[in-house]
Amino acid sequence: MTLSAPNLLQLARDTLDIESAALQGLKARLDDRFVRAVEMILGVQGRVVVTGMGKSGHIGRKIAATLASTGTPAMFVHPAEASHGDLGMIKAVDVVLGISNSGESDELVAILPVLKRQGVPLIAMTGGLQSSLARHADVVLDSSVEKEACPLNLAPTASTTAQLALGDALAVALLDARGFKPEDFARSHPGGSLGRRLLTHVSDVMRSGDQVPCVLPEAGFSELMREMSHKGLGASAVADAQGRVLGIFTDGDLRRLIEKGQDLRALKAAEVMHAHPRTIRQDALAVEAADMMEQHRITSILVVDEQGVLCGALNTNDLMRAKVI
CATH class of the missing domain: 3.10.580.10 (CBS-domain)
Incomplete structure (x- = not known):
């Protein structure tokens, strides 16, 4: 089917409207659970271990990278690989940030009991507030959306946008709480233009x-x-x-x-x-x-x-x- 230019533009605008609405809904739902998540991360001696499958995993990698570059030690562990040895990367001094829109991703759910037995704190970022992920979590961050921007309401679009924005919100809150300064950022980016400007004497x-x-x-x-x-x-x-x-x-x-x-x-x-x-x-x-x-x-x-x-x-x-x- 060939779409006309007006129809293509309307689809694009609808997508942006739906994702904007998802972010506004996310903003309205922020509460003490977000504060507890920040306090939990600040209180651990280890790292934030971010994990998630599929598109949530891609978002998780970005969140881990943003945290690490803004003063919060973080890494990404693929949940499927975790079941085959990579769980050894996660220690009791760490905190896990599990990301899943449904909260029922098989590979992620499979490692939750092991994390619980190890005493690893768990923060869930999910739209499934009654899901397995939510039930195992110490803190649940509600990333639910009314609908996806996908016309079929299937492809992760608005939900991944909400996850990404919530991850950025965590990173910024932690950055401020740690008193992170431009020169600290530069030390994490010595190869970039900001690093050169702030580290070169x-x-x-x-x-x-x-x-x-x-x-x-x-x-x-x-x-x-x-x-x-x-x-x-x-x-x-x-x-x-x-x-x-x-x-x-x-x-x-x-x-x-x-x-x-x-x-x-x-x-x-x-x-x-x-x-x-x-x-x-x-x-x-x-x-x-x-x-x-x-x-x-x-x-x-x-x-x-x-x-x-x-x-x-x-x-x-x-x-x-x-x-x-």
Whole structure:
């Protein structure tokens, strides 16, 4: 059967309406059982072991991943595999989150008595409030829906959306209860852009040692130019004998001097430098350096240590290579 574009769009809108209604119903039913589930998870010494069959299992894998990345140790165990040895992964110090819309999935129901004998706390996420899963559970989270978005009311659609949203609600509540911070999230995601932004320090990306262009204040203009050209930063620091930063001279400063028509050969570094330049500590986050450079419209910045002594330099190219910007 060929459907017209209006009919296809109407089916899509109906699906979204049904799933939106399912989430609103879920929101209205939240009660002390949700609070007890959160408290139970916070109270265990082990992990949250998420389990479920079929589409509920797919949702369970995502919930376990979300919990783990937001500060709650979690893993997924397939209930069918659990009956063939993987139950050994689950300890009495853990808590099990069992997910099943009906609450009667054979593979899941089969392991419930074993979990009970081991003394493992069980949280059920189910639409079957009188089901085997619900009867074995210490806490039942009602994930029931009035109907599926599937026109046949068969394929898990609205029910899996409700499970996913309820799992996210658990993760967010636990995240807040644990005082989870952006830097904690970054430590779980070191390979992503957020990890780089929150874990990369200036000292990780700066130029240091002989790579840092620097001259004394009495250096002649020719020496200053050689230092800038040789180090390739587009700028040079001017520092005293102890390494304390006195100023900076940049390509932009050079252009402005040329425009004025001055005799550059007779000038000293102290005469052409921009005094009291902006600096950043080596232990600052690299993203702070990027923000400072953007805010003040500069392309290079000098790096100092805890005593204010020059120890490095970086420019926007360094930050781009490190994928901080």
